[in-house]
Amino acid sequence: MSASSQGTTRPFKGSKNSSIQNPAMEVKIDQHFNAKVYTSGSTIAGHVAVRASKDTAFDNLDIVFVGISATRLDFVQQYPSHSFRPFLKIRMPIQESDLPGDRIFRAGSEYKIPFHFVVPHQLTIGACNHACLSQDVRERHLRLPPSLGAWEADDQAPDMTQIEYAINAKAIQLGNGAASKVMEAHHILKVLPSLPEDAPLDITFRDEWYKLSKTKTIRKSLFSSKTGQFTASAIQPNAVILSADGHKSSMTSVRINMEYAPSSAETAPPKINSVTGKLVSTTFFSAVPVDHLPNLGSRTNCESTPCLNYTTTHSLFTLPVESVSWMQQDASSRSRRDSGYSSTVMEGDASESDSSERRRRQSSKGKSSKKPKLSTVIHTTDIAIPFTVSNSNKKLFLPSFHSCLISRSYTLQLSLCVGPTNTAISLAVPLQIGVETIHEPQGHELPSFESALAQAEEEEADAYLQPRVIHAPMSGLHNDTALPGYNELSRRTIGVA
Structure with a gap:
């Protein structure tokens, strides 16, 4: 909502x-x-x-x-x-x-x-x-x-x-x-509190706010047959770190991996015309405390208490791509390498498998000869795009945060224009904005619950591993006025009349 x-x-x-x-x-x-x-x-x-x-x-x-x-x-x-x-x-x-x-x-x-x-x-x-x-x-x-x-x-x-x-x-x-x-x-x-960079988000298909990979069909013209499949995948960039006063920000870069699977081996990879980046700022807010991270999961909020969101968009860059260096590899060999199943079989099973495969090829020889030969070639490349966000007198980028009532998250929207028909491929990548730490926590400040617990466990482990010194008992006559110890009673010899 x-x-x-x-x-x-x-x-x-x-x-x-x-x-x-x-x-x-x-x-x-x-x-x-x-x-x-x-x-x-x-x-x-x-x-x-x-x-x-x-x-x-x-x-x-x-x-x-x-x-x-x-x-x-x-x-x-x-x-x-x-x-x-x-x-x-x-x-x-x-x-x-x-x-x-x-x-x-x-x-x-x-x-x-x-x-x-x-x-x-x-x-x-x-x-x-x-x-x-x-x-x-x-x-x-x-x-x-x-x-x-x-x-x-x-x-x-x-x-x-x-x-x-x-x-x-x-x-x-x-x-x-x-x-x-x-x-x-x-x-x-x-x-503007210091907020460190967190680990990258674990994005799954349930997280509808983000789209890290997308595949589109490439054609020479609007009504022509397809020439191949183009896949673009983005890697979550490092966080943009703001200075403590918010006036400066660090550079980061987003890497886009691209893969083109042509319909025939003679088809060259399409030209990447341009890459556009926009930063979407989303503020989530609710009337009651939120028990989850609102930027993960479904966009549709079906809970009893709604969590509203407010978004704004800021243009970051529009870059033409002059040329990229494509690498060519065999798709069949890569699929065998990526397979998680073992190809090891017994000798008898291998011969049986080979004979069945030979019969299958002979039975389908007439049908397969009528179909065009499929390409087993895949072209891969990647590009890295540096960017940053800058605060001004008109617009301010606050750090990413999650509180009980209000949250702020950022999404980097990437749009690639590919091929002669300018096929658009859109990705949505999470971006963190943090704040540098210039004042380290002092000793007189109260530690967090987690740090205090970790310190207590460390002290307990150190105490357990400390060496123990065992002293030998002192030799000498025993004082009859004192009660004997347990060890002395165990060593005492009792005469039998």
Whole structure:
């Protein structure tokens, strides 16, 4: 199911603003500017400035680094229209010396309460507490997603999706069994977390979003007989890695293997006229947590809760192919080599098989002589096409990610024009976009559940393999005042009268 973003608004009202401040309270971040991008391991330090216009009593002051995702389903009325899911909440411990002792912000005085946060490299295990079809899905949900909807450029996401990072500060007063906010401030941040390159996807025939290989019939003209079969197969390219601020990107290349099986041995391979590449950005979103990777499997969503998708297309390249070097090989020898069955038979079975094959040839000699001789030649070649994606002031390519409510994936659409009739062969190849890691995880950060488990198993194995030193018992007279040991009792000789 696809969705359009026309005539809609973001689920977070006013989220395009970098900060929402109260005149009495303001969040100030050191060395911050509106276009600054934070990544995993980045430090977010500053202070909350309080300038009360009148004496304001409070009981608690909270400064929290939060991350929240939100979706809105405008076209499905039977499901909740809005869905909010917090995935990150880091509270800053505040020293008592930073607050007024009487818990009253005095008018005319200015108070500065410092804070210091570090963008984590991954989420805690409680951020994804719903059922998942595999551990791989849960591990991807425990990665930080990038900001969505906070960029000046078009991030190619619909207005019904939002991922927001912010520093929230609020002063709370307790009374009559309820808590009320007496002042608050909100500062939105742009976060582009480090996301490494994953292993290539295991694409099967059930994955309708992708098509790695396709075969087409080649003809000299529209109404002529076929001259052969042309097969194009693409290999998943390496990921495009963005810089930590998203301004630069690495080069990658896609390799296309081509095979031509002519109808006769005299037919030459067709000319490859051009290759066109387009990048399709797909944003998946749902009102409830998704338990699978939405870019794998069927395009048609038959589940009780729909997972909508929003796509945009960006042209990457259109390249003419001047000439390619074809290699010729015997199809029959290759088929025998590729066969997984053994050709070894017993001597008697071999002679019996040869005689039956001879009789079959003699019986079909008249029929086969009337048919044209089939070609046993296959031509193969391949081409590698380098490309990259670049972010600009108008369009932004975010990294590939999967979270509980929102996912982003990319598909490289390749189109080959082959032969005199410009036969089109279209392929759809998955492409990953990652983000480099510039701040390695520090020792004081909490390890992931998997790394902690692996470390515990390693320590247990080391303890088991450590050598054990066995000391010989000391020789000497035994002290009669002490009880004998078990070994001494076993060696004691008992005399028989």
